[in-house]
Amino acid sequence: MQQTRVLTGITTSGTPHLGNYVGAIRPAVASSLHADVEAFYFLADYHALIKVQDPVRVQRSTLEIAATWLACGLAPEKVWFYRQSDVPEIAELNWLLTCVAGKGVLNRAHAYKASVDRNREAGEDDDAGISAGLFMYPVLMAADILLFNAQKVPVGRDQIQHIEMARDFAQRFNHLYGGAGNEHFVLPEAVIEEQVATLPGLDGRKMSKSYDNTIPLFCARPELKKLIYSIVTDSLAPGEAKDADSSNVFQLYQAFADAGETASMRQAFADGIAWGEAKEALFERIDAEISPLREKYESLMARPGEIEAILRDGASRLRRQLAAPRLAALREAVGLRPLSQAGAADADVAHGKPSLPVFKQYREDNGRFYFKLMAGERVLLQSGGFDSPRDAGQHIALLRREGYAKAGPAITLGEGIGADEVRTALSSLAEEDARKAHKAAGAR
Numbered sequence: 001m002q003q004t005r006v007l008t009g010i011t012t013s014g015t016p017h018l019g020n021y022v023g024a025i026r027p028a029v030a031s032s033l034h035a036d037v038e039a040f041y042f043l044a045d046y047h048a049l050i051k052v053q054d055p056v057r058v059q060r061s062t063l064e065i066a067a068t069w070l071a072c073g074l075a076p077e078k079v080w081f082y083r084q085s086d087v088p089e090i091a092e093l094n095w096l097l098t099c100v101a102g103k104g105v106l107n108r109a110h111a112y113k114a115s116v117d118r119n120r121e122a123g124e125d126d127d128a129g130i131s132a133g134l135f136m137y138p139v140l141m142a143a144d145i146l147l148f149n150a151q152k153v154p155v156g157r158d159q160i161q162h163i164e165m166a167r168d169f170a171q172r173f174n175h176l177y178g179g180a181g182n183e184h185f186v187l188p189e190a191v192i193e194e195q196v197a198t199l200p201g202l203d204g205r206k207m208s209k210s211y212d213n214t215i216p217l218f219c220a221r222p223e224l225k226k227l228i229y230s231i232v233t234d235s236l237a238p239g240e241a242k243d244a245d246s247s248n249v250f251q252l253y254q255a256f257a258d259a260g261e262t263a264s265m266r267q268a269f270a271d272g273i274a275w276g277e278a279k280e281a282l283f284e285r286i287d288a289e290i291s292p293l294r295e296k297y298e299s300l301m302a303r304p305g306e307i308e309a310i311l312r313d314g315a316s317r318l319r320r321q322l323a324a325p326r327l328a329a330l331r332e333a334v335g336l337r338p339l340s341q342a343g344a345a346d347a348d349v350a351h352g353k354p355s356l357p358v359f360k361q362y363r364e365d366n367g368r369f370y371f372k373l374m375a376g377e378r379v380l381l382q383s384g385g386f387d388s389p390r391d392a393g394q395h396i397a398l399l400r401r402e403g404y405a406k407a408g409p410a411i412t413l414g415e416g417i418g419a420d421e422v423r424t425a426l427s428s429l430a431e432e433d434a435r436k437a438h439k440a441a442g443a444r
């Protein structure tokens with residue numbers, strides 16, 4: 001079966017909350033179970049270092065997020081589940097991509113620009129307090145995606161620009177280092193789940209760590225209850241009809257309830273359900289879904305060594321099967337090659353491309369100038385004598401450009417060589433010339 005590669009990273013800089021669960025974890029685990037998907041879920045701990053420079057928090061968050069995904073049903077034997085920093089090939093690709101990424105493209109990244117704007121507003125230097133890590137964030141993210149040639153990348157809207165940048169870097173790399181029919185990178189596409197709810201937080205704004213309005217996914221039952229009761233509502237009294245669609249309580253309920261339950265709740269709102277009663281129903285509904293997961297989570301959190309082993313196993317299989325061979329091919333493509341294969345024609349032989357034919361010019365004892373077209377040791381074409389090397393060179397250029405049809409009367413086929421073989425040889429040279437010209441134009 002043709003599988004689609006779906007990949008997404010979770011920055012290990014916080015504690016998962018209900019918004020993450022509904023918006024990302026729950027749909028991701030569900031889609032990872034489809035047979036036509038090859039899923040990659042990883043803990044983006046290198047990315048975390050950009051935001052969090054407290055080592056204990058980075059470690060704690062990595063543990064919590066790994067335990068959360070496992071508790072929510074991610075099956076490490078069915079999907080690639082790993083920690084970014086356990087796959088050094090990502091960091092290495094990061095550098096290869098850094099060298100093709102346009103600085104101007106990075107200058108336009110929303111996250112970076114927002115930091116610059118804040119500095120300007122505060123009357124500071126543009127780049128005050130901005131690390132090169134923040135600036136390079138999109139390149140690292142591109143490395144995460146491109147190393148595995150992921151086709152689909154489920155992300156939040158704020159990440160769409162990063163996927164576009166990954167496409168841009170991939171295209172530049174392909175253009176520079178890929179021949180026709182040898183595209184190194186697939187261009188990834190962002191997937192925005194339209195039907196997945198964005199949960200409101202305690203204050204009614206989108207639930208988000210940056211607003212400090214979240215409900216931790218696995219807080220204890222009494223804490224969950226307390227937080228749900230603290231959700232801001234209007235002051236309509238019991239018995240007064242309430243508008244379901246504008247209510248956070250209702251939106252949260254809907255994200256956890258089935259269609260039938262949602263319809264009854266909508267009716268209860270119209271009938272003037274008391275806020276306390278609605279919140280009680282919401283609490284029980286959420287807890288019914290979460291409590292079995294919470295139990296698994298707690299048991300996993302009690303055995304961090306097991307989580308460590310799962311992550312290491314994922315990364316080591318992934319490296320062996322995909323990351324290491326991929327990176328080897330990419331190193332080869334950019335010219336990080338063993339010197340034992342030096343020499344252009346030899347190098348091509350070494351990685352399986354048929355070597356290109358070559359024109360060899362020489363002078364005979366009679367003082368005239370000749371050339372041959374050689375494929376390895378075999379002579380494909382033999383020229384007659386020219387008066388000057390320049391004349392010989394011009395004839396070669398003509399052949400390279402126009403092909404065998406332009407071979408003059410002084411050119412004869414090598415022994416046992418057919419015209420077709422010469423045509424093929426010359427057209428592969430013409431292709432190579434076109435590719436080089438294209439490349440040179442791109443580099444300017």
Ligand code: TRP
Pocket residue numbers: 007008009010011044047140141144145153154155156159
């Ligand atoms: N930048 C993403 C976020 O903050 C996390 C991430 C890192 C990611 N690498 C990725 C997402 C690769 C998708 C693909 O949400």
